[in-house]
Structures are given as structure tokens and as C-alpha cells.
Amino acid sequence: MTPDSPVATVFGRSTTKRKAVEDGLGLRTVGELLHHFPRRYVRTTELSEDVTPEEGEMVTVVGEVASSQLKTFTNRRTNKPGHRVEVRVVTQGPEFTATWFLPHRTMAEREQARMAVGSRGLFSGKVQRFNSRWQLAQPHVVIFGRGDGEGGPDETLAASLKGLMPVYPLTAKLYSWDLQKTVAVALDLVSGVEEELPEEVRGRHDLPDVMTALRWIHAPDDMDQVHAARRRFRFAEALVLQLVLARRRAAQRSLGAQARTGGQGRLLEHFDARLPFDLTAGQRKVGAVLEAELARPHPMNRLLQGEVGSGKTVVALRAMLRVVDSGGQAVLLAPTEVLAQQHHRSITAMLGDLAGGGMLGGAEDATRVTLLTGSMGRAQRQAAMLDIATGEAGIVVGTHALLEDEVTFFDLGLVVVDEQHRFGVEQRSALTGKASSPPHVLVMTATPIPRTVAMTVFGDLETSVLRELPAGRAPIATHVAPLAEQPHWEERVWQRVAEEVAAGHQAYVVCPRIVGDEQEVGESDAPADPDSGAEGAAPRAPAQPLTAVEDLAPQLRAGPLAGVRVEVLHGRLSPEEKDTVMRRFAAGEVDVLVATTVIEVGVDVANATTIVVMDADRFGISQLHQLRGRVGRGGLPGLCLLVTRAEAQTPARERLAAVAATTDGFELSRVDLEQRREGDVLGADQSGFRSSLVTLRVLRDERTIVAAREEAERLLEADPDLAAAPVLAQRVTQIEASASSDYLEKA
Structure with missing residues (x-):
């Protein structure tokens, strides 16, 4: 069996599980199966302690059966008797009630006997909250030991795990132990797994060979082996990417370009x-x-990033x-x-x-x-x-x-x-x-990019950073106006705007929508679900309509800002109308500009001192930082008010608190990246490596990325064609030929 063998070769007759792996996880070959790594590990020798259940999510815990009850009930649909086994499972953290519904009493008794009080095992299922308790409905269970000290029905599996159970990213009808057994078969039978890291590279960085790393990551004796295996795979991934980028930089340097020295011009x-x-x-x-x-005879390719107004x-x-x-x-x-x-x-x-x-x-x-x-x-x-x-x-x-x-x-x-x-x-x-x-x-x-993002995603560009702000840039105070707890603060927001206008200054008011029923581009910068921050979650409908420019502007003119010159600016105005409004605002003929995010970048009006962002939780951290940079540009102190109806203690409010806590865009970019992952922060068009970042994370693995870049430069200096490392060269060529490399070639 080789890494290119169909994954079916390790499943035998188990078509259900094979289809779950092929169709649900998208794993078609043995090699892909072996590189489907566990996302975490649970210790089978002790009760779980680091469990933080979230409703609707799958959990896998090691627990002990504290009580067990067999109950009979009448099924309302069939009017026939049914049987329910309820087991209370304790961990070092929360308790769970696990429930099984069974049609026959003998089946129920057998299930109850299998999970006698004092039994210890792995419990896996979707968690729900019911009557102030965490529930696991119809969970899958592996019992390792009974309360009387005897081995459990699954003690053979427990022994093979050596105390650590890998927990894999899964799909329906598939459990971690199913995948673990399959991977174990593959590790025993596979041959011909190619080593991409040359021996001298592994030696310099103290990395295990590929087969050792695969065994350590799927069936470790201890967490030290897990850490060593992860480090190896992350380094290999980083090295391939950095080699691609380094070769691109070398190719750019080899291109001929006209030197622009300035000539005789003055x-x-x-x-x-x-x-x-x-x-x-x-x-x-x-x-x-x-x-x-x-002035050089080859093209400059440089990324210039800097703070707003730098x-x-x-x-x-x-x-x-x-x-x-x-x-x-x-x-x-x-x-x-x-x-x-x-x-x-x-x-x-x-x-x-x-x-x-x-x-x-x-x-x-x-x-x-x-x-x-x-x-x-x-x-x-x-x-x-x-x-x-x-x-x-x-x-x-x-x-x-x-x-x-x-x-x-x-x-x-x-x-x-x-x-x-x-x-x-x-x-x-x-x-x-x-x-x-x-x-x-x-x-x-003007969106600050952490160093390792620049090295990983923009690594074919040389990078310059402007951190110092020019003289005359005033500090900006940022405050969150939490209307969920303090609804009366909305009145004070408009009072502050009126006070600034009375003092001879101007203000922006930013809304997420033009009209109340259509989504605007500004909303796309926030996580999919602004309340949960969950990656890939479906957007949750807001409790009330989002603030719209065309609705808010007349309300302000008729109410809290009566007598103030209020104008609107958004993408549906004609270019002439937009230009006229911006010219009038810049000339001081407009006091308050109610706009969408069209004013996010480049707009520079020195007399604007205040910006109010409505439904601020609908915007991402970087976008809020950009919007805030529209004020404080003329030597006058700036004020940014983030108005939100998001509840306290939610991820949305945490994002706003982070923005209010610092004006350091580079610090905020790290927070943003930690919450939303690099591809989302940079936008779909910039995430050339998003699909390739399997084990690598640009913030967590900063040292690895830096070491890989240095190693890539060393290898290419000694062997530009990587002739001495054919497998590594093949990996690099595959990336260069892939759709991801289209980004690198044209960026």
C-alpha cells in the first residue's frame, strides 16, 4: 500500500464509514488520510478537565458514570412502550446527562449494564442545554474500565491508545475511534511515504523523519511526541511556502526593468x-x-504598510x-x-x-x-x-x-x-x-499586517513599515456606547456631536446600510455571526433593523441635530453628487456627514473631530480602526463613538472593547487575526495560501516561519534548483503550478 492507494483499501467492507471519510471529509487516498491530523487529544487515564461545552457542538470527554437509571415511557407517536437509559457522567469540569432511547427492554438493560456506576470511558455526542443541565443525546461511548476495577468492554482499544485518544475533525456517522483504528491500519501497511525534508535540514532544526512524525501525531506515547510531530509538519509546510516565495523574489530580481534614477529632472x-x-x-x-x-535595473516590488495617517x-x-x-x-x-x-x-x-x-x-x-x-x-x-x-x-x-x-x-x-x-x-x-x-x-x-502575515502571504514583496505619525496628529479617544444596557446613551451621543459642531468642528456618522433592507459592503468585514464569532456560521438576523443612511439622516435633521447642516454620502449617489458632497464637507459647508464606509480610507478633512459608528459590531476590527482614522487629522483631539446593541460578554463586544482599548493598529491586527484567521482578515483575493495553510498559523508559529524563511534562503543559495532535495523541489513545483501560485505570480 502506498500513499496514493485509494482510502478504501484500509476500510475493508465498512462502506458506511468509508463513504463518510471520502464524501464527508474529502479524503480519497491513504496519504490524505494520514495527513488528516487530530485537532486535540484527551487523556484516557484521567477525567477530562479542560471542557468548555457550547450548545450544539460535538464534545468528546473522558468521564465516569456517577448514576444510572432505566425508565419506561409511552411513545406518543406509536403509543407503544419505550425505554430510556439516563446516565450522569462526571468529569473534572462540568457534568453531563447522557440519554439513550431504546425500543426493547433487553436492549436497555444491556446498555445500562455496559455503563455500570463507576465505569470510565469516552463519551462523544452533540451537547445541549436542558433544565440548566448539559445533555448528551444518544452519545457514542467507549467504556475502558468498570467500577469494580475490571476491564471494560473496550479495554483493548484503551490499551492501544497508550493513554492519549486523538480527537479528529469529523463528519456525521464517524467517530474519532473509528478514524483512529483506520489510521492505525494505514500506518502498519503503508510504504513509500516520501521524505521531503533533507537530513541536514532535519538535523539543524531537530525534526523527526516523516514516518516517525506520522506515528507520533496519530498514536503518541505522550504529548512530547505530539509537539515534536506538529513542529515537524508546521516547519515543512512553512519551508515549502517560503521556498516558493524566495524563488519568486529571485525571479523578480532577474527580470530586466528600466532604472529610474531621476535623470536631469528637478x-x-x-x-x-x-x-x-x-x-x-x-x-x-x-x-x-x-x-x-x-534606480536598480530590476523591478521594485515593495509593500508599504503604515498606520492610518502615517x-x-x-x-x-x-x-x-x-x-x-x-x-x-x-x-x-x-x-x-x-x-x-x-x-x-x-x-x-x-x-x-x-x-x-x-x-x-x-x-x-x-x-x-x-x-x-x-x-x-x-x-x-x-x-x-x-x-x-x-x-x-x-x-x-x-x-x-x-x-x-x-x-x-x-x-x-x-x-x-x-x-x-x-x-x-x-x-x-x-x-x-x-x-x-x-x-x-x-x-x-493602511491595514496593519502582522510581520508573519506579511512574510507568509506577501512574502514575494519586500516590506516597509511606517509607524511614526507626522507632527500635528492628535490623539483619538474611543468609547463604546452599549445601548443594550444603557439605551439613554444614544441621546448623549448626539449631544456630543452637537457640542462639537457648536465648537466649529465637523463630524462623520457611519451606518452599515444605505436603506434598511439591503446589506452593504461594510458588513462583510465582520465575522459570519457577529454574536458568536463562529467561523463559517450562518449570519444571525439582527434583533432590530440595522441603521441606514437614508433613514438616519432625516431623523437627525428633525430631531437631535435640528439646525445642523446634515448631508449624506453613499455608493448609490452619482460620482458628481459624491464629489460635490465631499468638496462641500471639506470646505466646511456641511457640519455632519452621514455616510457608509465610502469614507473609510483616504478622506482627509482636518476640521473633522468626531466619528460615530452606528451598529459598530457589524464591522471588523481593521475596518473600525480605519474609520477612526478619519478624525484627529488637523491637530484637534479626535473622538470616536462606537454605538452598539450587542449584548455584554459577547465576542462582538469584545471586538469593540479591543478597538477602544488601543489605537495601535498593529496590536489590533493581531487581535483581528486571532479571531478571524488570516484569509478572512486579508480578504478572499489576498488569501492566496489560505487553502494551503493546513497546520500552520501565522501568529502562533512566528518562530517557525522565521526559521523556515532563513532555511529557504540558505537552501536556494547553495542549490537554486533544489537538485539535492528532489521531493522538496517537487512540493515547491506543485505549489508554484497551483491556483495559489497564481496569486504569487501576479501580486
């Missing part, structure tokens, strides 16, 4: 001389790195000006029209007459900044496309409209992608493909 020099503020140390450091990489746009603009000085063009791709228009306005304003290239009043070394969005009129669009194609536009700002086939560039030298997690792989590839030679690429995000 645009950047003039811009720096006019800056009304000093760059932070972080901005200067990152700027020097970008300048050096742009000055990423200025850093990116200086890089764009360096490319324009070199005779090339730079493009900035934004995810929304609101953000693209904001970038266009702010870049044009920062450049002043340096943005007046070819126009009356333009500076001698000026360039032209051109905007291209999908909603522009035909004449505007054609004029913009002509500027881009002829090279008149040195800097181009736009949305997805830039990706269309008819948009061509004169000499595209730098692609800047803002809020890159909003774009899919193919979209970014479509833009970089418009250059005659591979362009330099700078992707930016």
Missing part, C-alpha cells in the same frame, strides 16, 4: 523644497529605500515624482471613485503649479496629474486617455477604469496600488501588464 527637488512640513524619520528612511530600488501618500508621491523626473509615468490605482478623486485633489494641491504641466501658470519643470474613472463623460475620458497615451500625464490617478484594454501608457514606470487588499490578483496584473518592460510596483495598505 520635479522632486522642487517639491521637497516647497513641503510645508518636515518628513518624519520613517518617511525619510522609506523614501531612501524606494529611491535606491527605483504619511504613506507623501512617500508614494515622492517615488512617483522620481519616476517622472526619469522620463516615465506613474499610476496610482485606488479602489473607489471617492478615494481616487480625493487622491487627485490632494496630489494636485500638494504639487501646486508643479501639476500644471503644459498649462498657463505651470512651473517650468511641471508635470500633469490626470484622473480617470469609470463615470467620467466621454469627452473627459477621451482627453484623459490621450494625456496618458502621449505621456503628457506624468502622474495618473484612477480606479478600475485604468484596467480597461483601451487605456495605454506612453512609458509606465511605477504602479502604486492603494489599499491593495481591495484588488484581486488579476486586476493588479492587468495594470502592470500595460508597461513595455516590467514596471516598479509599490503596494500600500
Whole structure:
């Protein structure tokens, strides 16, 4: 039997269990079965203590029968007598009542005798709460020992487990001991399991060989063997991924690109001389790195992440000006029209007459900044496309409209992608493909990414981080307004907004919906079930309708904010309407802007000091942090009020408390990742390795990932083709050829 043998070969005639494994777990081969690892272990020699039951979930515990009763009842449907065996099971933690319904008294007596008082065994079933007690209905049981000290009916299985019972991810009609027995057969019969880790790598990192690790993880003598086996499999997984990324980085370095040294241009020099503020140390450091990489004859591929308001746009603009000085063009791709228009306005304003290239009043070394969005009129669009194609536009700002086939560039030298997690792989590839030679690429995000996420998911990009905030950024106080316990706080929220407006300031109010019956994009950033935080759970209908922009704005005008200039902003307005509203708000002609998450990124109004987020539990941690960053930008202290009807002690409230507790985006990103897993945090388009992360977790396994990256670089430096490690090379090639690798190739 080999790892490629059908899984049916270890099941014999047990078609029910085989189908459960094949169809329910998706395991088709013996190799896949052996790599279906236990998620935890229970000690069969002692009663369970770390049990935290949750209603509706499957639990597996080691317990002792404290009492046993046989009761007769009349079945209401058949009007025939039935028999019920009720057993009270005690652990070192909670107690459970296990109940079996049986049609014949002899069957009931046999079941009761099997579970005599004092018997110890494994009890597995779905847990429910009934009459203030935890219930296990029709659980599956393995009895190891009787109360009289004699061995139980399943003592042979107990002896084979060596004190530790593996608990596997399961499906219906399948129990952990069923899978454990099957895996044991496979481990005895399988041969030809290939070792992917070279002996010297295992030696350097003190890792067991693959067969030893498989035996230790499925049938361990103790937890030390479990830990060693897990470490081996996590390291192997991390190493393969880091090898893929390291080879991608090497391939990028080998590509030819036009060096952008600045030439004889003085645009950047003039811009720096006019800056009304000093760059932070972080901005200067990152700027020097970008300048050096742009001057190299191979493409720059860099991820620039930084806190909200850390000055990423200025850093990116200086890089764009360096490319324009070199005779090339730079493009900035934004995810929304609101953000693209904001970038266009702010870049044009920062450049002043340096943005007046070819126009009356333009500076001698000026360039032209051109905007291209999908909603522009035909004449505007054609004029913009002509500027881009002829090279008149040195800097181009736009949305997805830039990706269309008819948009061509004169000499595209730098692609800047803002809020890159909003774009899919193919979209970014479509833009970089418009250059005659591979362009330099700078992707930016204001969503802080933990170091190991960057190393694992964005590992083909070099990473720069801006942590220092520019001078003039004021602190932001964040408070949760829990309407479930304190409904009167809603009145105080609007009083605070009115007070800020009376003081001459402005405010945002963010709602999850435009109208009350349609879901908006902002809700998708929260876990599937905002009250449970359960991964993959179906969304639970809110107790009352979510706050909608079109409903709340008139209520505020007629009630608590009467006399205040209130306007709305959301995705259903035309681009002209959105632009007009944002211009009026920026000019101070609007006091309160009631909006959806279209104001999440890029919107910069210095006089805005307050943001109220309605139904804040419907948003994820990263999104709340982004929204909060809209205030405190003009030297005035900011205030963020998170309004929620979520109950206390729920995961939703814990998320809000985490946001209120710190303004450190990197700390919040770790909390977010711990709650929602890396693929969800980064978005479906960014989770290129989500399906591949089997045993690896980017926060828990930080040391492993760092060690694997160092090992990958060492291996490739000595043997770029991995000729001395053919199995490892094959694994790397498989990943490179997979759909996951499409992300890496085009990111």
C-alpha cells in the first residue's frame, strides 16, 4: 500500500464509514488520510478537565458514570412502550446527562449494564442545554474500565491508545475511534511515504523523519511526541511556502526593468523644497529605500504598510515624482471613485503649479496629474486617455477604469496600488501588464499586517513599515456606547456631536446600510455571526433593523441635530453628487456627514473631530480602526463613538472593547487575526495560501516561519534548483503550478 492507494483499501467492507471519510471529509487516498491530523487529544487515564461545552457542538470527554437509571415511557407517536437509559457522567469540569432511547427492554438493560456506576470511558455526542443541565443525546461511548476495577468492554482499544485518544475533525456517522483504528491500519501497511525534508535540514532544526512524525501525531506515547510531530509538519509546510516565495523574489530580481534614477529632472527637488512640513524619520528612511530600488535595473516590488495617517501618500508621491523626473509615468490605482478623486485633489494641491504641466501658470519643470474613472463623460475620458497615451500625464490617478484594454501608457514606470487588499490578483496584473518592460510596483495598505502575515502571504514583496505619525496628529479617544444596557446613551451621543459642531468642528456618522433592507459592503468585514464569532456560521438576523443612511439622516435633521447642516454620502449617489458632497464637507459647508464606509480610507478633512459608528459590531476590527482614522487629522483631539446593541460578554463586544482599548493598529491586527484567521482578515483575493495553510498559523508559529524563511534562503543559495532535495523541489513545483501560485505570480 502506498500513499496514493485509494482510502478504501484500509476500510475493508465498512462502506458506511468509508463513504463518510471520502464524501464527508474529502479524503480519497491513504496519504490524505494520514495527513488528516487530530485537532486535540484527551487523556484516557484521567477525567477530562479542560471542557468548555457550547450548545450544539460535538464534545468528546473522558468521564465516569456517577448514576444510572432505566425508565419506561409511552411513545406518543406509536403509543407503544419505550425505554430510556439516563446516565450522569462526571468529569473534572462540568457534568453531563447522557440519554439513550431504546425500543426493547433487553436492549436497555444491556446498555445500562455496559455503563455500570463507576465505569470510565469516552463519551462523544452533540451537547445541549436542558433544565440548566448539559445533555448528551444518544452519545457514542467507549467504556475502558468498570467500577469494580475490571476491564471494560473496550479495554483493548484503551490499551492501544497508550493513554492519549486523538480527537479528529469529523463528519456525521464517524467517530474519532473509528478514524483512529483506520489510521492505525494505514500506518502498519503503508510504504513509500516520501521524505521531503533533507537530513541536514532535519538535523539543524531537530525534526523527526516523516514516518516517525506520522506515528507520533496519530498514536503518541505522550504529548512530547505530539509537539515534536506538529513542529515537524508546521516547519515543512512553512519551508515549502517560503521556498516558493524566495524563488519568486529571485525571479523578480532577474527580470530586466528600466532604472529610474531621476535623470536631469528637478520635479522632486522642487517639491521637497516647497513641503510645508518636515518628513518624519520613517518617511525619510522609506523614501531612501524606494529611491535606491527605483534606480536598480530590476523591478521594485515593495509593500508599504503604515498606520492610518502615517504619511504613506507623501512617500508614494515622492517615488512617483522620481519616476517622472526619469522620463516615465506613474499610476496610482485606488479602489473607489471617492478615494481616487480625493487622491487627485490632494496630489494636485500638494504639487501646486508643479501639476500644471503644459498649462498657463505651470512651473517650468511641471508635470500633469490626470484622473480617470469609470463615470467620467466621454469627452473627459477621451482627453484623459490621450494625456496618458502621449505621456503628457506624468502622474495618473484612477480606479478600475485604468484596467480597461483601451487605456495605454506612453512609458509606465511605477504602479502604486492603494489599499491593495481591495484588488484581486488579476486586476493588479492587468495594470502592470500595460508597461513595455516590467514596471516598479509599490503596494500600500493602511491595514496593519502582522510581520508573519506579511512574510507568509506577501512574502514575494519586500516590506516597509511606517509607524511614526507626522507632527500635528492628535490623539483619538474611543468609547463604546452599549445601548443594550444603557439605551439613554444614544441621546448623549448626539449631544456630543452637537457640542462639537457648536465648537466649529465637523463630524462623520457611519451606518452599515444605505436603506434598511439591503446589506452593504461594510458588513462583510465582520465575522459570519457577529454574536458568536463562529467561523463559517450562518449570519444571525439582527434583533432590530440595522441603521441606514437614508433613514438616519432625516431623523437627525428633525430631531437631535435640528439646525445642523446634515448631508449624506453613499455608493448609490452619482460620482458628481459624491464629489460635490465631499468638496462641500471639506470646505466646511456641511457640519455632519452621514455616510457608509465610502469614507473609510483616504478622506482627509482636518476640521473633522468626531466619528460615530452606528451598529459598530457589524464591522471588523481593521475596518473600525480605519474609520477612526478619519478624525484627529488637523491637530484637534479626535473622538470616536462606537454605538452598539450587542449584548455584554459577547465576542462582538469584545471586538469593540479591543478597538477602544488601543489605537495601535498593529496590536489590533493581531487581535483581528486571532479571531478571524488570516484569509478572512486579508480578504478572499489576498488569501492566496489560505487553502494551503493546513497546520500552520501565522501568529502562533512566528518562530517557525522565521526559521523556515532563513532555511529557504540558505537552501536556494547553495542549490537554486533544489537538485539535492528532489521531493522538496517537487512540493515547491506543485505549489508554484497551483491556483495559489497564481496569486504569487501576479501580486
